[in-house]
Amino acid sequence: DAMVIQNPRYQVTQFGKPVTLSCSQTLNHNVMYWYQQKSSQAPKLLFHYYDKDFNNEADTPDNFQSRRPNTSFCFLDIRSPGLGDAAMYLCATGKGGTSGIRGSYNEQFFGPGTRLTVL
Amino acid sequence: RKEVEQDPGPFNVPEGATVAFNCTYSNSASQSFFWYRQDCRKEPKLLMSVYSSGNEDGRFTAQLNRASQYISLLIRDSKLSDSATYLCVVNKPGTYKYIFGTGTRLKVLA
Numbered sequence: 001d002a003m004v005i006q007n008p009r010y011q012v013t014q015f016g017k018p019v020t021l022s023c024s025q026t027l028n029h030n031v032m033y034w035y036q037q038k039s040s041q042a043p044k045l046l047f048h049y050y051d052k053d054f055n056n057e058a059d060t061p062d063n064f065q066s067r068r069p070n071t072s073f074c075f076l077d078i079r080s081p082g083l084g085d086a087a088m089y090l091c092a093t094g095k096g097g098t099s100g101i102r103g104s105y106n107e108q109f110f111g112p113g114t115r116l117t118v119l
Numbered sequence: 120r121k122e123v124e125q126d127p128g129p130f131n132v133p134e135g136a137t138v139a140f141n142c143t144y145s146n147s148a149s150q151s152f153f154w155y156r157q158d159c160r161k162e163p164k165l166l167m168s169v170y171s172s173g174n175e176d177g178r179f180t181a182q183l184n185r186a187s188q189y190i191s192l193l194i195r196d197s198k199l200s201d202s203a204t205y206l207c208v209v210n211k212p213g214t215y216k217y218i219f220g221t222g223t224r225l226k227v228l229a
Contacts, residue, residue, distance in 0.1 A: 031215045042206065042219040043163070050215050090162055096215050107153055108208075108217060110162040 003027070004111035006091050012117045013081050021076040021114045023091030032074045033108065034066060035090040043090055049074065050096050081118045088113045120145050123209050125220035133228050136197050140223045142207030143189045151210040152183055152190045156203045157222065163206055167192070197227045 004025045013019045023032065030051050035043035047056045049068045063085070065077040078085055092108040125142045132138045144152075152169035167174065169181040169190045180193040190209075194201055207220035 042221045045216060048215055055215075088160070094215065094217075106151070107165045107168060110164070113162045115160070 004091060004093055004109050006089075006111035006114050008114060009112060010115050010117070012119065014119050015082065016080045019078050019081055019116065021078075021089050021091075021116070023074045023076075023111055024072050025091075025093045025109075025111075026072070027093050027095075027109060028071060029093035029095050029109070030071070031094040031096040032068060033090075033092040033094070034064075034074070034076050035092065036085075037088045037090055037113075046076070078116075081116070083118050086116055086118045088115050122146065122211075122218045123207055123220040125207050125223050127221055127223060129224040129226050131226045131228055132197055134197060134199060136227075137193065137195045138197055138225065139191055139193045140205055140207075140225075141189050141191050142209075142220050143187075144207075144209045144218070145188070146209070146212060147185075147188060148212040149209045150212065152181075153208040153217075154181060154190075154192050155206040155208055157206055158203050166205070194225075197225075199227050199229060201225060202227045 007022050033048040034046045036046055037043040045057050046060045046064055047066050063079050067075045090113045091111040094108045095106045122145050130138055154166045155163040156166045157163040167181045169183050171183055173182045178195045182191045204222040204224050206222045209218050211218055
């Protein structure tokens with residue numbers, strides 16, 4: 001089945017110790033997203049890729065970086081996790097517009113998330 | 120005004136009840152609208168896309184009102200398993216981004 005996979009599902013790290021979360025997809029979607037979701041809040045977009053074109057949100061801290069080496073994989077690097085970075089991190093994919101039509105009109109598909117704990 | 124606004128609830132309803140949620144959006148150029156369901160500590164899952172003509176899937180009916188810029192979700196004959204948070208999601212025109220509402224919590228009580 002085509003899907004979005006995230007690894008690990010649970011990650012425990014120490015304050016200040018770098019961590020990398022991974023996401024892979026078999027949907028061949030050209031857009032990939034990273035969201036941070038804290039308890040009882042909506043998912044907050046950190047950044048997204050349209051193919052290899054990286055788009056950072058203005059309020060995403062520099063502590064968060066991302067890589068997309070190919071269509072299928074995307075990584076979220078947290079360089080120096082703080083206690084406030086403990087959250088669920090959701091990867092999603094989407095089919096961006098084609099034929100020169102900019103924008104996304106189709107639904108997003110979410111991975112199961114990685115729950116990050118910072119000690 | 121928030122770009123997408125929902126009543127956070129919780130809506131506590133008895134089994135078998137009919138419940139409706141509304142969601143308002145601020146950008147009249149938005150064209151794609153979705154309801155996602157999110158269970159506690161799980162990822163959002165698509166419940167329904169919302170089409171201009173309205174659409175129904177079993178006990179669930181979604182409507183779009185462009186003039187007043189809101190979408191609605193109606194759940195008939197509520198089941199205990201419908202207890203979840205329902206997220207309203209709207210595309211941000213000219214971008215590949217989506218705007219999420221804060222979600223509406225539903226608790227269906229036995």
